[in-house]
């Protein structure tokens with residue numbers, strides 16, 4: 001698949017929001033936060049960066065949002081990644097993740113952190129992070145709600 005990666009432009013905002021809503025594993029509160037992060041990309045003072053994956057017809061296939069963790073030195077959070085559910089397992093998520101890592105490596109050695117949930121809906125995401133060499137560094141039982149743990153992944157870059 002011929003995929004181009006580029007920073008999110010305001011004109012693509014609605015396409016990203018529509019892609020987030022295509023995923024049935026996201027709770028409404030998670031969708032709200034994801035949209036907040038997307039909008040934060042357009043306010044440079046917030047420090048969020050979003051990259052989008054598009055094909056040659058400008059169709060949006062996925063996005064990744066990340067940024068520096070306040071009060072740290074070269075420590076970053078991956079806030080959100082999603083690929084069009086109809087195009088899963090075609091390598092698009094990996095391309096987005098690698099582009100983020102390439103971008104962050106330019107700032108010198110550092111750490112990338114990812115928070116995710118232990119629930120079944122996030123199993124593809126957990127497998128995906130593990131396949132891409134992110135390691136579990138904390139597991140907080142019942143963090144989000146009873147039966148829904150927070151799993152913290154980290155990769156050194």
Ligand SMILES: CC(C)(COP(=O)(O)OP(=O)(O)OC[C@H]1O[C@@H](n2cnc3c(N)ncnc32)[C@H](O)[C@@H]1OP(=O)(O)O)[C@@H](O)C(=O)NCCC(=O)NCCS
Pocket residue numbers: 023025080081082083084087088089090091092093094095115116117121122123124125127128131
């Ligand atoms: C996580 C996600 C971004 C991965 O994107 P992708 O383009 O499908 O990933 P890639 O094709 O690059 O990588 C495929 C690997 O991801 C994992 N994976 C992806 N979908 C999976 C699924 N349905 N079941 C199990 N593992 C899956 C596997 O490790 C897979 O490797 P394999 O096919 O050799 O088993 C995508 O599944 C997604 O958008 N999920 C919903 C959104 C989400 O939960 N985001 C994380 C928020 S914390």
